[in-house]
Amino acid sequence: MATVEKLTPEEVTAKNYPALAPVAPLLGPGHDYESISDTITSVVVEKPHPPGWFIMAAVGMCFLSLLGISTAYLFARGTGTWGVTIPIAWGFAIINFVWWIGIGHAGTLISAVLLLLRQDWRNAINRFAEAMTIFAVACAGMFPLLHLGRPWVAFFILPYPNSMGLWPQFRSPLVWDVFAISTYGSVSLLFWYIGLIPDFATCRDRAKNRFAQIAYGMASLGWRGSSRHWFRYETASMLLAGLCTPLVVSVHSIVSFDFSASQLPGWHTTIFPPYFVAGAIYAGFAMVLTMALPVRKWYKMESIITTRHIDNMAKVMLTVGLIVCYGYASELFYAWYSGSSYERFMMWNRIWAGPYRYAYWALIVCNFVVPQLLWIKSVRVNPIPLFGVCMFINVGMWLERYVIVVTSLTRDFLPSSWGTYHGTIWDWGIFAGTLGFFTVCMCLFIRFMPMVAIHEIRVTHHKNTSHGH
Amino acid sequence: MHDDSANKGPQVYGLIAEYDDPDQLLTAAKSTYDAGYREVEAYSPFPIHGLAESLGFTKTAVPFLTLCAGLTGACAGFGMQVFATVYHYPYDIGGRPFLSWPAYIPITFEMMILFAAFTAGLSMLALNGLPRPHHSIFNAKNFERASSDRFFLCIESADDHYDDAATKEFLEDLDPRPLEVSEVMV
Numbered sequence: 123m124a125t126v127e128k129l130t131p132e133e134v135t136a137k138n139y140p141a142l143a144p145v146a147p148l149l150g151p152g153h154d155y156e157s158i159s160d161t162i163t164s165v166v167v168e169k170p171h172p173p174g175w176f177i178m179a180a181v182g183m184c185f186l187s188l189l190g191i192s193t194a195y196l197f198a199r200g201t202g203t204w205g206v207t208i209p210i211a212w213g214f215a216i217i218n219f220v221w222w223i224g225i226g227h228a229g230t231l232i233s234a235v236l237l238l239l240r241q242d243w244r245n246a247i248n249r250f251a252e253a254m255t256i257f258a259v260a261c262a263g264m265f266p267l268l269h270l271g272r273p274w275v276a277f278f279i280l281p282y283p284n285s286m287g288l289w290p291q292f293r294s295p296l297v298w299d300v301f302a303i304s305t306y307g308s309v310s311l312l313f314w315y316i317g318l319i320p321d322f323a324t325c326r327d328r329a330k331n332r333f334a335q336i337a338y339g340m341a342s343l344g345w346r347g348s349s350r351h352w353f354r355y356e357t358a359s360m361l362l363a364g365l366c367t368p369l370v371v372s373v374h375s376i377v378s379f380d381f382s383a384s385q386l387p388g389w390h391t392t393i394f395p396p397y398f399v400a401g402a403i404y405a406g407f408a409m410v411l412t413m414a415l416p417v418r419k420w421y422k423m424e425s426i427i428t429t430r431h432i433d434n435m436a437k438v439m440l441t442v443g444l445i446v447c448y449g450y451a452s453e454l455f456y457a458w459y460s461g462s463s464y465e466r467f468m469m470w471n472r473i474w475a476g477p478y479r480y481a482y483w484a485l486i487v488c489n490f491v492v493p494q495l496l497w498i499k500s501v502r503v504n505p506i507p508l509f510g511v512c513m514f515i516n517v518g519m520w521l522e523r524y525v526i527v528v529t530s531l532t533r534d535f536l537p538s539s540w541g542t543y544h545g546t547i548w549d550w551g552i553f554a555g556t557l558g559f560f561t562v563c564m565c566l567f568i569r570f571m572p573m574v575a576i577h578e579i580r581v582t583h584h585k586n587t588s589h590g591h
Numbered sequence: 592m593h594d595d596s597a598n599k600g601p602q603v604y605g606l607i608a609e610y611d612d613p614d615q616l617l618t619a620a621k622s623t624y625d626a627g628y629r630e631v632e633a634y635s636p637f638p639i640h641g642l643a644e645s646l647g648f649t650k651t652a653v654p655f656l657t658l659c660a661g662l663t664g665a666c667a668g669f670g671m672q673v674f675a676t677v678y679h680y681p682y683d684i685g686g687r688p689f690l691s692w693p694a695y696i697p698i699t700f701e702m703m704i705l706f707a708a709f710t711a712g713l714s715m716l717a718l719n720g721l722p723r724p725h726h727s728i729f730n731a732k733n734f735e736r737a738s739s740d741r742f743f744l745c746i747e748s749a750d751d752h753y754d755d756a757a758t759k760e761f762l763e764d765l766d767p768r769p770l771e772v773s774e775v776m777v
Contacts, residue, residue, distance in 0.1 A: 289679065297698070298701075301698045301701040309705065315712075320636075344722050344725065346729075348634050349648065350648050356638050365661075577638070588614060
């Protein structure tokens with residue numbers, strides 16, 4: 123007598139349609155609502171901090187001091203201490219500015235775009251990525267101010283009634299930039315804070331000492347979690363996500379207009395806005411993983427930020443990386459197809475004949491060759507090789523901006539105005555300093571704020587338990 | 592007796608039922624609303640779809656206010672640039688038009704987003720009555736778990752059908768049965 127195989131409907135589906143087979147869960151096994159709150163808030167309200175946190179904070183502090191020293195020296199002596207000169211008036215300041223802004227964009231993408239697309243896996247990483255956005259935008263914002271040489275008159279760029287009767291030049295991409303970055307920074311901060319309110323309420327209710335209770339109580343604004351609160355809250359969150367999505371695209375497009383609206387060979391191309399936006403997402407995901415992988419390990423959050431999250435982020439990175447590489451290819455094509463001898467010379471100089479060809483090929487290795495490892499699943503789900511790939515991308519994206527800025531500026535139309543450019547120790551000091559600023563801010567964020575959006579993880583758990591079987 | 596209840600009335604904020612499951616809270620909220628109670632509020636640690644709707648709360652002004660603010664922002668941004676470049680400080684650069692509107696689009700767009708986003712966030716808080724440091728519901732027993740793993744349903748004493756004894760009985764007999772029913776003082 124033949125035995126009849128007893129299968130549940132899910133098993134039948136999995137057998138007949140392997141593509142529909144259930145994927146790895148978004149939350150580790152054995153979690154309930156209380157353990158979710160515990161795992162996340164314990165980092166803030168009770169758990170002693172792992173040595174990794176102290177090392178990261180200490181190293182960050184060292185670099186932060188370097189920022190103080192470099193900035194003080196800059197203010198005392200002026201921008202002549204940097205490597206910038208004519209024709210290379212935009213050196214590290216614009217490179218670092220674009221690099222940092224790009225890193226910030228992954229946070230908005232994860233929190234807004236993936237929310238609109240109803241990608242539930244974003245819930246475990248959005249808070250972390252949004253915090254990164256805020257700090258990265260703060261780092262980016264420093265560079266234009268420092269580059270002014272006279273940062274105390276930075277407010278001249280804002281439209282305000284003044285005794286000179288002057289207005290900013292509203293037709294200039296640099297002024298668009300001011301509006302874009304300040305809107306982006308403030309809207310990101312708002313979105314982040316709104317997301318934190320219910321979680322501050324959880325911290326308030328679980329805090330052990332009076333001071334923390336009062337501090338979190340004030341930060342939570344008296345959140346009660348009533349159904350009407352949540353109803354308006356969800357509406358507002360969706361609206362903010364809907365507004366942030368075009369915002370993030372507009373911001374990096376406007377950043378790319380700084381370049382593409384000029385006439386310079388290598389900059390004056392229509393591929394720049396999409397290519398810059400893709401580059402931003404690429405750099406941003408790499409930085410999210412760079413920060414999240416060690417922190418997840420130190421705080422034993424593997425059941426919240428699961429292997430599936432890591433895998434998904436790596437896949438997004440691979441996809442966006444290929445779009446960025448398409449951008450590199452189209453730059454080459456445009457230079458050839460334009461028929462302009464200046465464009466062709468610039469590109470030949472960039473990739474083969476010029477003094478910065480090493481930077482170009484290093485960039486190709488970092489952003490194109492190495493990330494192809496992400497096709498391999500064991501690289502995507504294994505934190506150590508993945509961390510390595512992310513470091514290559516972080517460096518590669520910085521090199522990309524370096525190549526774009528420096529190779530074009532050093533070889534413009536007139537050979538008599540050609541020059542060379544190298545960052546001085548003070549350029550490097552400020553760049554390293556902003557890395558320190560970013561690291562210290564992330565450490566403080568981990569220490570004082572819930573690093574995962576607790577109420578959104580509860581939603582994931584609710585979905586798992588109500589409809590997941 | 593009458594004096595007593597008048598004295599006591601304002602001091603009771605309401606009766607609260609405690610659950611440990613979101614789906615049970617949703618069912619209980621529906622039954623309570625169907626039983627004719629209107630001054631009812633449910634509290635949960637995360638948004639539960641259909642909960643506010645089941646209590647008769649289906650609309651919020653947040654999207655409309657956001658739309659108005661977005662339009663205001665766009666007009667203000669565009670208007671500011673037109674005012675500056677056409678009327679207040681016109682500048683002839685090689686005969687180019689003063690009203691070069693395509694160049695105004697980025698700032699107009701950013702101003703629209705800025706106004707709309709802040710209105711979405713701040714009007715949500717304002718309509719929710721936040722910030723509000725204290726509220727009677729915080730006096731409820733176990734309410735510190737409402738932000739973590741407990742789900743509450745409160746029938747407020749302001750409700751027309753509210754009666755200390757009958758309402759308590761109603762909550763206790765709800766299906767699904769609450770873990771506990773207790774009084775919340777003002």
